[in-house]
Amino acid sequence: MFCKLCRMSAFSCLIDSAAVSISKPKQCFPSGINGGNSFFGLHPKVSLSRSISFIKMRSILPKSRIYCTLEAAATSTSPKTFHGLCYVVGDNIDTDQIIPAEYLTLVPSNPDEYEKLGSYALIGLPSAYTTRFIEPNETKTKYSIVIAGDNFGCGSSREHAPVALGAAGAVAVVAESYARIFFRNSVATGEVYPLESEVRICEECKTGDTVTIVLGENKLINHSTGKEYRLRPIGDLGPVIDAGGIFAYARKTGMIPSQAA
Amino acid sequence: MASSAFAPPSSSLISHKHDFGLSPAKCKRSHSRRIVSVMAPQQTQRTPASTGSVKTAMTLTEKILARASEKPALMPGENVWVNVDILMTHDVCGPGSIGIFKREFGQNAKVWDREKVVIIPDHYIFTADERANRNVDILRDFCKEQDIKYFYDITDLSNFKVNPDYKGVCHVALAQEGHCRPGEVLLGTDSHTCTAGAFGQFATGIGNTDAGFVLGAGKILLKVPPTLRFVLDGEMPDYLLAKDLILQIIGEISVSGATYKAMEFVGSTVEGLNMEERMTLCNMVVEAGGKNGVVPPDSTTYKYLEGKTSLSYEPVYSDQTARFLSEYRFDVSKLEPLVAKPHSPDNRALARECKDVKIDRVYIGSCTGGKTEDFLAAAKVFLASGKKVKVPTFLVPATQKVWMDIYTMEVPGSGGKTCSQIFEEAGCDTPASPSCGACLGGPRDTYARMNEPKVCVSTTNRNFPGRMGHKEGQIYLASPYTAAASALTGYVTDPREFLH
Numbered sequence: 001m002f003c004k005l006c007r008m009s010a011f012s013c014l015i016d017s018a019a020v021s022i023s024k025p026k027q028c029f030p031s032g033i034n035g036g037n038s039f040f041g042l043h044p045k046v047s048l049s050r051s052i053s054f055i056k057m058r059s060i061l062p063k064s065r066i067y068c069t070l071e072a073a074a075t076s077t078s079p080k081t082f083h084g085l086c087y088v089v090g091d092n093i094d095t096d097q098i099i100p101a102e103y104l105t106l107v108p109s110n111p112d113e114y115e116k117l118g119s120y121a122l123i124g125l126p127s128a129y130t131t132r133f134i135e136p137n138e139t140k141t142k143y144s145i146v147i148a149g150d151n152f153g154c155g156s157s158r159e160h161a162p163v164a165l166g167a168a169g170a171v172a173v174v175a176e177s178y179a180r181i182f183f184r185n186s187v188a189t190g191e192v193y194p195l196e197s198e199v200r201i202c203e204e205c206k207t208g209d210t211v212t213i214v215l216g217e218n219k220l221i222n223h224s225t226g227k228e229y230r231l232r233p234i235g236d237l238g239p240v241i242d243a244g245g246i247f248a249y250a251r252k253t254g255m256i257p258s259q260a261a
Numbered sequence: 262m263a264s265s266a267f268a269p270p271s272s273s274l275i276s277h278k279h280d281f282g283l284s285p286a287k288c289k290r291s292h293s294r295r296i297v298s299v300m301a302p303q304q305t306q307r308t309p310a311s312t313g314s315v316k317t318a319m320t321l322t323e324k325i326l327a328r329a330s331e332k333p334a335l336m337p338g339e340n341v342w343v344n345v346d347i348l349m350t351h352d353v354c355g356p357g358s359i360g361i362f363k364r365e366f367g368q369n370a371k372v373w374d375r376e377k378v379v380i381i382p383d384h385y386i387f388t389a390d391e392r393a394n395r396n397v398d399i400l401r402d403f404c405k406e407q408d409i410k411y412f413y414d415i416t417d418l419s420n421f422k423v424n425p426d427y428k429g430v431c432h433v434a435l436a437q438e439g440h441c442r443p444g445e446v447l448l449g450t451d452s453h454t455c456t457a458g459a460f461g462q463f464a465t466g467i468g469n470t471d472a473g474f475v476l477g478a479g480k481i482l483l484k485v486p487p488t489l490r491f492v493l494d495g496e497m498p499d500y501l502l503a504k505d506l507i508l509q510i511i512g513e514i515s516v517s518g519a520t521y522k523a524m525e526f527v528g529s530t531v532e533g534l535n536m537e538e539r540m541t542l543c544n545m546v547v548e549a550g551g552k553n554g555v556v557p558p559d560s561t562t563y564k565y566l567e568g569k570t571s572l573s574y575e576p577v578y579s580d581q582t583a584r585f586l587s588e589y590r591f592d593v594s595k596l597e598p599l600v601a602k603p604h605s606p607d608n609r610a611l612a613r614e615c616k617d618v619k620i621d622r623v624y625i626g627s628c629t630g631g632k633t634e635d636f637l638a639a640a641k642v643f644l645a646s647g648k649k650v651k652v653p654t655f656l657v658p659a660t661q662k663v664w665m666d667i668y669t670m671e672v673p674g675s676g677g678k679t680c681s682q683i684f685e686e687a688g689c690d691t692p693a694s695p696s697c698g699a700c701l702g703g704p705r706d707t708y709a710r711m712n713e714p715k716v717c718v719s720t721t722n723r724n725f726p727g728r729m730g731h732k733e734g735q736i737y738l739a740s741p742y743t744a745a746a747s748a749l750t751g752y753v754t755d756p757r758e759f760l761h
Contacts (some may be wrong), residue, residue: 021266061360074384092516092605094725101701102730104353105385105392107399126726126733135361151517154550155723156701157452158469179550181452185468236340246474246482247365255342256478257368 080215082171082193084144086222088207089125093148094155095182097124099164108163115139117160118167123148129186131207133168139170145211146192148175149202154183160191168190172213174220175233176200187237192244195220196232204229278347298561318580320488321555322523325463325577329446337586345377346445346462348475352382352433354450354468356399357447361473373479379406379411379440380404381431383451386696387418390704394418409728411438413699421661421694429660429695432456432628436540437662439569443558453628455546459539460566461558461576486552487586488523488579489514493530495594500760501640503538503631504720504740506530506591507545508599512609513589520550522586530593531556536565537634544629545722548606579647598755601719601738604726612743615753621715623650623748624729625741626657626693627700630720633666635741640672640680641747645759649688651751656689657698666694689748702730709734717746 044177097194103120106113121141122133146165152175153161162185165173172193173186187195195213199218209224218231234241243249250256292655302747305653312689317334319327327334330341340568372378380400385393397415404412413434415427428434432453435441443461448454450472455462467481475481491510504535511518524546526539534542539556546554556562558576598612625631636658643650658664667680675683681692690709700721707730711717715735724736739747742756749759 020286092725094723096701096725096728097724100727101703102705105390105396107356107360107396109357109364124727124732151520151550154516155452155547155725157450157454157466157468158354159450159470162468177517177520179517180464181468181547182553185470187466187469188474203480246470250478 004191006096030152031236049215079170082145082213082215084171084211085123085142086145086147086205086207086209086211087131087141087143087165088209089129089149089152090202091176092151092154093125094179095153095158095161096155097126098122098153098161099158099252100124103164104158104160104187106160108160108167114163114167121164121168121170142169143207144169144171145213146170146173146175147197147202147205147211148173149200150176152176152178153186157181157185159185162186162189162194164193174201174213176202187240188246190241194237194243195234198232201229213246265286265737269299287390288314289477304405312462312684318582318584319577320523320583320585321461321525321557321577322463322488322553323583324579325444325446326483326485328577329463335485337485339485340482340486340573342480343446343483344576345448345475345479346381346442346482347377347435347440347447349379349381349431349440349447349449349451349454350472351380351384351451352386352393352396352400353384354472355382355403356396357379357469358450358472358476359399359403361470362476365473366477370474372409376410377479378407378476379435379438380409381428381434381435382415383429383431384697384701384709385703386415387421387694388704388706390706393704411440411719412590413438421664427661429658429663430628430631430697432540433632433659433663434546436460436536436565437569437660439566439571441564442570442572442574443562444574448472448481452547453544453695455551455554455572456540456544458543458546458554458626459536459556460562461555461578463553464543465553475677480747486521486523489551490525490527490585490588492547492588492590493526493528493593495530495570495592497530497533497593498544498596500598500742500755500757501593502742503534503541504545504738505596505599505743506593507542507548508601508606508609508738508740509591509596510547510589511549511607512601514549514603514607516548516607517550518607519546519552519759521552522550524549524554525585526554526556528591529604530591532559532561534561536561537632540632541629541635545606548722598740598743598757600743600753601724601737603737606723606738608724611755612739612746612753613755613757615737616755618737618753619628619716619748620652620718620737620752621746622652622697622709622711622717623654624709624717624719625655625744626659626698627719627721628659629655629695629700629722630741630744631663631698632661633663633670635720636663636667636680637670637672638741639745640675640683642742642749642756642759643683643687643689644672644675644678644750645761646687648749649686650748652686652745652748654687654745654748655699656684657694657709658692658695660695664692667692674712687749700731702728716752718744720744 106117119139174195183194212221220229240249301389329343355430382397414430415424441457441460447464449459452466454466543554571651575714602608709733718737746756
């Protein structure tokens with residue numbers, strides 16, 4: 001298990017590492033936390049030069065979908081944000097490019113295989129994509145945000161597609177439009193936020209640009225170009241993703257009984 | 262009684278109409294597609310007073326979902342909880358769905374209905390890959406534990422024929438085993454689950470998490486799709502197959518033209534198609550981004566179902582005044598054999614315009630093009646030619662039953678020869694063990710997998726980069742007629758070269 005916080009180079013200069021105790025990954029996962037609450041072990045007076053306040057921890061433990069938040073000095077909850085490098089792809093990126101069929105023998109609900117699946121994310125992209133999503137000797141990506149054109153995720157219903165992206169370390173995809181099964185799977189699993197842009201940002205962003213997504217304001221900022229873009233509001237899916245996926249949402253709304261022992 | 266004084270003709274209830282006759286119109290792909298997840302067409306609401314009836318006109322798809330969600334009526338865009346009649350899964354997605362089911366409902370939880378879960382190993386079967394083989398074991402253990410009624414197991418991989426329960430490709434097996442019934446809701450952990458819409462039911466593909474949910478709850482949350490109507494009229498030329506029709510349509514509306522929508526196929530041509538051809542039509546609905554495809558059930562449907570299912574079913578049909586998002590009309594008699602060029606199912610071209618494309622191999626198989634009718638069609642072309650194929654021609658029957666048919670059914674006009682004899686005389690490879698085969702590449706040792714960059718004419722459903730294995734492979738999607746004709750010449754070939 002690794003912590004995105006340590007990985008994201010964009011963050012390292014912003015955080016006073018002494019104030020953050022993440023010495024052992026397991027300490028990041030107090031069970032039951034599910035939302036913008038303060039982080040265990042974080043000194044309450046720590047202040048950040050930015051209001052970056054949201055880091056999604058990918059959990060492979062059952063039940064937990066934990067969000068650890070580093071809050072700015074203010075006590076009010078900051079809007080959810082994602083910050084990191086972006087990886088740009090074109091139109092009609094189908095599921096075979098996201099995760100080629102030969103890797104589908106890996107079962108996503110099995111923790112070891114989940115991680116392995118992540119290491120193959122976007123490996124099916126043609127060689128025209130000279131920059132790889134994941135470096136050949138790595139298992140995680142340094143790009144936490146994928147920016148795409150139309151019809152992202154078309155093709156198969158394989159849930160391995162959003163799972164591979166999430167397992168690799170992506171937190172959000174910002175596409176012009178999605179194929180429906182991929183979109184649905186992203187929400188059901190909560191693996192990546194499937195966000196929609198209003199214009200073709202895949203033509204205005206380059207792989208390696210630093211971007212910030214401010215979810216509460218439906219905004220994407222490209223720091224490398226200085227441009228801002230509007231995103232379509234996440235709408236009805238918000239409660240489902242916030243709850244932690246379709247199961248958590250169904251339990252919360254009484255659709256299915258609380259988790260059996 | 263509804264007053265007929267205020268009964269607008271059906272054409273006014275369609276937002277826009279498109280007529281297509283002769284040559285394929287250009288695909289508009291330069292501008293970006295804004296996909297709206299719901300669209301109720303803008304039409305004036307008919308007040309109950311003007312019709313004297315409170316019944317809302319609905320499409321076939323809307324009616325199925327209304328009944329399944331126990332609502333008297335609903336409209337596109339509504340999110341509804343739907344009761345599921347059949348949930349299908351296979352060896353690739355089954356283990357993951359089972360894992361989620363157990364994790365969320367409990368290790369000792371039971372599925373919502375042991376007779377409504379159909380488990381069909383079919384994707385990575387005849388391989389030495391240990392994980393693939395383990396995945397079938399996972400299915401078996403689960404079926405034993407849950408006492409699942411329909412599990413089409415395979416234990417002896419060396420000879421598929423000694424496995425009495427094994428079927429093969431899930432979508433073809435579902436139809437052959439009588440699990441597809443008009444008016445029902447069928448979900449599967451595979452995008453081509455939409456194939457079952459040929460039986461006039463709502464059938465769509467879902468992921469592992471949704472499937473895990475259905476395993477426990479027996480319900481799913483769905484957004485009601487608006488319907489696109491495709492009217493196919495005219496006599497089907499004897500060189501065209503349903504594959505050509507669907508390639509025509511996908512080329513017309515693009516790979517995202519039907520996203521979040523239902524595709525309804527009607528017209529005299531459709532009525533003249535047999536069940537397997539209707540399945541081919543609905544199979545590739547997902548390639549246009551469609552949520553589901555439907556063909557209204559009729560006597561062809563009922564005849565096919567005789568003896569296959571003992572459960573009763575109640576078909577539904579679109580109301581005369583139901584609202585459709587768009588209507589597309591095709592004069593089938595004017596259409597020509599098509600291919601989808603690399604690397605997209607909507608990269609449509611006339612087969613005859615690709616006659617200079619040299620090919621390395623031909624693949625006839627999959628849920629799209631590996632059914633009995635598909636092999637009969639290919640055999641017809643080989644018979645008409647009488648010559649041998651010029652490139653390796655791989656034949657992968659979808660199911661055990663298809664394999665049997667190839668070896669027993671007589672090809673009309675052949676003087677009593679079976680498909681298998683004709684294939685052998687033409688120099689095709691021996692028909693392989695039934696499974697999904699190389700349609701999606703699969704483990705490295707999969708029969709007919711494209712492990713080097715080759716040019717292949719295939720009766721399968723997708724040709725995105727790497728689909729059959731190698732990223733630089735070039736796949737031309739085609740009908741079984743076109744595939745067979747191409748095998749005979751070594752180039753992409755219009756079947757009219759052999760069929761007159």
